[in-house]
Amino acid sequence: MHDKNKAVVLLSGGLDSGTTAQIASSGELEIYAMSFSYGQRHTVELEAASKIADFCKAREHRIIDIDLGRLGGSALTDSSIDVPKDRSEGEMASGVPSTYVPVRNLVFLSYALAWAEVLGAFDIFIGVNSLDYSGYPDCRPEFIESFEKTANLASAASAEGGGRFKINAPLMQKTKAEIILEGKRLGFDYSLTHSCYDPDENGLACGKCDSCKLRLKGFREAGLKDPIKYQ
């Protein structure tokens, strides 16, 4: 019943998840892309996700509406909280930033697992990264390992002995520059991606939020020019 050639890929539209989709689709796997609409300030992210899903020849791209934003608590979903700008690397590394959406990756992975079970897929890909992770607790390897154990206990497919779910996080130990070089090696087009937490009305990136700064530093260290436009 379960087909080992299918994989669910979590796709935000950013540089990391785009590279992850490229990695997943470069092997023998048929990919199913999953994105979430959760009261983000920007929908330009979801447009980027759709372009990447096409580019990586995803068999299907599902955009799931979730109410996570309504629970409040993050600058990314609550317009009364400002997105932090021009933080130093020291500031980024210290503590959890206000752009944290409560346990976002846990919710996303749970949906991915539900879809994987219905599809008969055992592989799930997520573009989390523990080096350039900007202080989010649910990007750490110990979280991903623990989720994989929980997933295999939660699921009927696994309970019936059909196989084991694997949570693939191929970027976990890579620097941003290494991620970009790997994506380029596999032929990925970074002009499709969007990283900014606070784009202007035309969708142009600010160049100043944590996400833009990490991205620009990555391209600089990779010796490449970032193909997207900034304000």
Place this chain on the structure above:
Amino acid sequence: MHDKNKAVVLLSGGLDSGTTAQIASSGELEIYAMSFSYGQRHTVELEAASKIADFCKAREHRIIDIDLGRLGGSALTDSSIDVPKDRSEGEMASGVPSTYVPVRNLVFLSYALAWAEVLGAFDIFIGVNSLDYSGYPDCRPEFIESFEKTANLASAASAEGGGRFKINAPLMQKTKAEIILEGKRLGFDYSLTHSCYDPDENGLACGKCDSCKLRLKGFREAGLKDPIKYQ
């Protein structure tokens, strides 16, 4: 920042989650009830949940719309699959039934954790039960224990040392009769609850699905009359 007197209670409107809400609210905790609308065939469940939230003096009751039903794969959300009727206890105990919604409790607990983090709560209550569990893998104690570990790795509150999340499953080792007797002891009103997988157009329970049969057996063994009406 986190307040140990708040608790998030997952409330489906059934006998088990109703008893769980009664248990949670009988102590020192202020309860926040959370229910899900996920393409169930019946909304009578959600009406029951609202009545129970009122009865248990929940500070707030959130009903979250989720797209889980759209992923397909269950008789509870897909009208092309029949709800199984009149199964023997042997049939119920063997394997995963078609009423299984893919990794439902994992998705529900993930949302509960997101809300708990925003509220500053560290206690989450869920009415899962490993004895009368009707074959669902995500009702087993090893799943709940594994989720609790994952939750504490996923969350900013826990990462910052604010405390540890606890997943309370007070019914885990109880028979249905013991659950009912405990609820009655605490003054719970079972006429508010709804258990049937396949009610008629008036919301009356069928008395024949797995859930009705387990409920009726529980009342019988507790020596009590079930206060709800059947078709």
